Every structure is written in C-alpha cells, then in structure tokens.
Amino acid sequence: PPHRLGWAPNYVFNQPELERVLRNRLSQQKEAHVFLEAEVLDSGQDSDMAWVDVKLSGEATVRRFTATYLVACDGGGSPIRKRLGIELEDLGFDEAWLVIDAIVNDEKLSQLPDTQVQYCEPQRPCTFVVGPGNHRRWEVMLLPGEQSSGDYPEAVLWPLLSRWLKPGEGRLWRHAAYRFHGLVARKWREGRILLAGDAAHMTPPFMAQGMVQGMRDALNLAWKFECIFKHKVGEALLDSYQAERHPHVVATTRAAMELGRIICERDPQKARQRDADLRAKQGGVIKTTIRQNMIPGLASGLIHTTAPGAGELFPQPRVTFNENGARRTVWLDTLAQSRTCLLAVGQPSDAECKRLQAMAKRIQAALVFIVSDGGTALAQAGLQVEEQGAVMAPWLASLGCRYVVARPDHYVYGAAPDLDELEQMVNGYLHSLGR
Structure with missing residues (x-):
C-alpha cells in the first residue's frame, strides 16, 4: 500500500551533496543572500528591529545587518542564545560516541549488512548505517577512560571497525566524537529574536530526528512569517511557535532517549533482562515499527484541538x-x-x-x-x-x-x-x- 505521507518513511543522504543542492537552490532566489566564512560578533534588538554585527570574509570592517526578525540557527553552543540569557533544560542524557564514515570497496559491500543495524551489545554498543553508494557509517559508543574528543589516528579507528572492515577493504573518510545530549531551551522567543535548530534543542540520534527537528522549526516559522509579512497578521502569531514546537521536541527527544537507554545498556545482566523483555513484548516475533508512528503530532497551539484529526500530519496521496x-x-x-x-x-x-x-x-x-x-x-x-x-x-x-x-x-x-x-x-x- 502507499505510504500515508507519500514519501518513504526513511531516507539516507550525503550531507555535503545535500548542502550543495540547497546552496544551488538558494543562489536562484533573488531575495536570499548567502555569506560564507562570516563571523557574527554581536547581536541584539530594539523596539523596531533586530540586528547582527558581522565580519565578512576578506573585509576588515564590521557590517551591521538589520531585520524585522532574527532567527538564531547558530548551533548547540548558540552565542545568540547565550547573549539573551536563555537557559537549556537538561532532560537527562549524556553519552560520548565516535562516528566513523568510510567509503567501502565494491567487492566488500555484499559482505556488509544491507540495512541499518543496532548492535545492543553491552561490551560496546554500536550502530551500522547504510549510506548512499559506497558510504557506510559506524557509530561507536566510547567507554569510560577512552579519548572522547579531538582527532583519532587510524591506528585507533581501524580496530573499532575490524569486525566489519579491515585496511585495504575501504578508506576512512571522516570521523568525529560527539556527546549525545537531550537539551531543550526554556524560551524560544525573546522579542524579535527566535531560536531554531540546535540553538533551541539537541536530541540523541537514536531516532534520526536531529536535523528534521530543525526542519520542523523552519517550516513552522516560515508560514507564520508569511502571514505576518504578506497578510498583515499580528506578530502575536509567533507566540504559537514555542507553544507548538517545545512540547513536540520534548516528547520526541524523550522517545529518542528511551531508545538510547535501551541501546546504551552496558551492564551484562541488565542487558540480558532487557533482551528477554523485548522478546516477550514482541511475542517472540520480529515486528516492523514505522518510526513515524513513534513521533507525536501537535497537541497545542494553532490547531482546533476538539476537531477530529487536529495536530496530525496531513496525508499525501x-x-x-x-x-x-x-x-x-x-x-x-x-x-x-x-x-x-x-x-x-x-x-x-x-x-x-x-x-x-x-x-x-x-x-x-x-x-x-x-x-x-x-x-x-x-x-x-x-x-x-x-x-x-x-x-x-x-x-x-x-x-x-x-x-x-x-x-x-x-x-x-x-x-x-x-x-x-x-x-x-x-x-x-x-x-x-x-x-
């Protein structure tokens, strides 16, 4: 049967290629101006506008850009959020993982799993991800006492992959260590400045919801900005942004954290009990669960809460x-x-x-x-x-x-x-x- 939302439930992609497509599309928009290698030095607002002071690449002077609104998408360490004094709520998840990307030789591909695999093994939990073409990713939990930041030599990386891949069977492309958090900003709007993406929230990757959480933020704001600028709707409409997105992000992040706790269990006895419980819940049969069914709809905000279907995603045939x-x-x-x-x-x-x-x-x-x-x-x-x-x-x-x-x-x-x-x-x- 067709998928309820039209597109397949899951996609994998190459991030640099996606960014090239997005930048090419942006270059065709007369209203969009992109400044690469720019450094934002300061930001603020008054009753009439928001502003950022920017040092552009190759320029000695600092430029001030002004706008009716400023959307801060400046990452988990968001300087703009910090200038506003907005605190992050810690939902209680903090784990160190190492992500390793490799380009696998053609003849080796058939010997690797053909779909994503979660290895819930207490000695070292790991995720295997099938990327586009010959791209494969391993996400490896770092153990206490192991290096959790900086660069890693190949002499450290290859042993972590030895179960699946050995030198000569592919090449290491990139690697990075991350701390997986469950954090949500307590306030998403301060006057003319709004937070979006990692500046507003960070979620563990176990439901692959990090980037799409930010995309939901952007879509939520985009149509409301259009109402304000094109249809002269009052700016109070923006108050619904946090009312809608905050509880949705918290619920989705908690679901990802729960999966993370299942995956990250390192006590062998507790892991055996976890496995028995999971098998019992499934009745001993492997069942398919579509990830979208685990993601909540909108529970508040600009919806007719008493109407059937309110807050669900609109089907797309x-x-x-x-x-x-x-x-x-x-x-x-x-x-x-x-x-x-x-x-x-x-x-x-x-x-x-x-x-x-x-x-x-x-x-x-x-x-x-x-x-x-x-x-x-x-x-x-x-x-x-x-x-x-x-x-x-x-x-x-x-x-x-x-x-x-x-x-x-x-x-x-x-x-x-x-x-x-x-x-x-x-x-x-x-x-x-x-x-």
Whole structure:
C-alpha cells in the first residue's frame, strides 16, 4: 500500500551533496543572500528591529545587518542564545560516541549488512548505517577512560571497525566524537529574536530526528512569517511557535532517549533482562515499527484541538487530474503549493461548491476535491482530483468526516463531518491567525 505521507518513511543522504543542492537552490532566489566564512560578533534588538554585527570574509570592517526578525540557527553552543540569557533544560542524557564514515570497496559491500543495524551489545554498543553508494557509517559508543574528543589516528579507528572492515577493504573518510545530549531551551522567543535548530534543542540520534527537528522549526516559522509579512497578521502569531514546537521536541527527544537507554545498556545482566523483555513484548516475533508512528503530532497551539484529526500530519496521496486534455499525476502537496489546503471528499453539489469556495477564499486556501471519476482542473470550483491508492478518503472516513483544513506546514488544523462544523472551524482558524 502507499505510504500515508507519500514519501518513504526513511531516507539516507550525503550531507555535503545535500548542502550543495540547497546552496544551488538558494543562489536562484533573488531575495536570499548567502555569506560564507562570516563571523557574527554581536547581536541584539530594539523596539523596531533586530540586528547582527558581522565580519565578512576578506573585509576588515564590521557590517551591521538589520531585520524585522532574527532567527538564531547558530548551533548547540548558540552565542545568540547565550547573549539573551536563555537557559537549556537538561532532560537527562549524556553519552560520548565516535562516528566513523568510510567509503567501502565494491567487492566488500555484499559482505556488509544491507540495512541499518543496532548492535545492543553491552561490551560496546554500536550502530551500522547504510549510506548512499559506497558510504557506510559506524557509530561507536566510547567507554569510560577512552579519548572522547579531538582527532583519532587510524591506528585507533581501524580496530573499532575490524569486525566489519579491515585496511585495504575501504578508506576512512571522516570521523568525529560527539556527546549525545537531550537539551531543550526554556524560551524560544525573546522579542524579535527566535531560536531554531540546535540553538533551541539537541536530541540523541537514536531516532534520526536531529536535523528534521530543525526542519520542523523552519517550516513552522516560515508560514507564520508569511502571514505576518504578506497578510498583515499580528506578530502575536509567533507566540504559537514555542507553544507548538517545545512540547513536540520534548516528547520526541524523550522517545529518542528511551531508545538510547535501551541501546546504551552496558551492564551484562541488565542487558540480558532487557533482551528477554523485548522478546516477550514482541511475542517472540520480529515486528516492523514505522518510526513515524513513534513521533507525536501537535497537541497545542494553532490547531482546533476538539476537531477530529487536529495536530496530525496531513496525508499525501498521489493524485491524477485532467489538464488541457491530458492526464497529469502529482503529489497532493504540489497542488497546495505551501498554502493552507481545504480538502473535501466526494463530488460537490453546486451549492456545496459555492460555500466551500467562499470558505477557501476567506482563509486563502487551495480548494481540492477528491473524486472518483478522474478529476478535472476547474479554476473557479477548485481542483478535482482522483487519488492513487487508498490514502486520503479512508483516513477521513476513519474520522467520520468529509472535510479537512491543513496548515501550510502540513499539520491538520482539523476535520469536519459537515459544512456547518467546517464553517465554525474556518472561523476559528481565522481567529487564531488574528484575522
């Protein structure tokens, strides 16, 4: 069956290549300016603007950049967060690990696992990760008394990999020692300055949620900034940023920490009991758990908390429709184009269509109908599409609803069984936006 969110649950990638793609895309945006090898010397704000003092590469003088808002994505040691005096809450996790990346020879690849493996062995817990192409990663727990920072000679690295890889079977690419923490900022906004990414939170890597936590921050802020700058919504909308993201990050981080405690157990007797407990819980059968099912939705903030589906991630089917006499198939998100989406299941009557058009206009939403007869692009009536595979229609049916409003960051504001409840929900959405 198709994945509920469209894309596969897990992906691996090469970070330098991803950064090249992102920078190439940024270079095509007239509004974006990238300054590499720049050093931020100071930051601050007043009632009108935020500012940063920056020393650019090759320049002797310091430049001051001003903006309506400043988003601090300056890492776990965030100087901006420290200048604001914002403390980090320690959720209680601190372990030293060494990450080793290698490029494996072609003839050796088939002798290594073909998927990620977690070795929960008390003598030295370890993670094996399959990267793109010939890239393989080993994450190795460092034991008490071992070097936990700085550079490591190959004479230290190769013995750690000897179970899987020996010199001549690949080349060591990079390595770095990390301390895995569970830390969350107590405050995410101070006036015109907001924290995002590692500046706001750090999570152990055991659910692979570090980078995507920051991406969720960015998406949450991006559509709210658009409401403020384009649609003249009041800046109080930004108060929902911490209200939504903080509890979500804490819950996700605690889940990652719990996995980490299972993985990092070094007492042999406790490890044997852990193994027995895990087997008993699974009934002696290996079961697949999709990681996304372990990640919570939104529990508070800008959602209609009493509505079905509120706070869930919006399902994303492939949809097909007729356009200029030809059939076209795209992801549903392609049609919403980073806007609010008002979606209905079933062929609408003329009266229903007019009422839905009016509601979509009020919240400046893309209006989409899931129908069963192929779908037609109708400029005034909204876009009628046929979904490929059973995703959206069964999900709404499970909620007892026909209509749903999804935010631009793909979280569900709420679903409704009829037009009257939908209208009340639309009114609530506008009120939440301050419009």
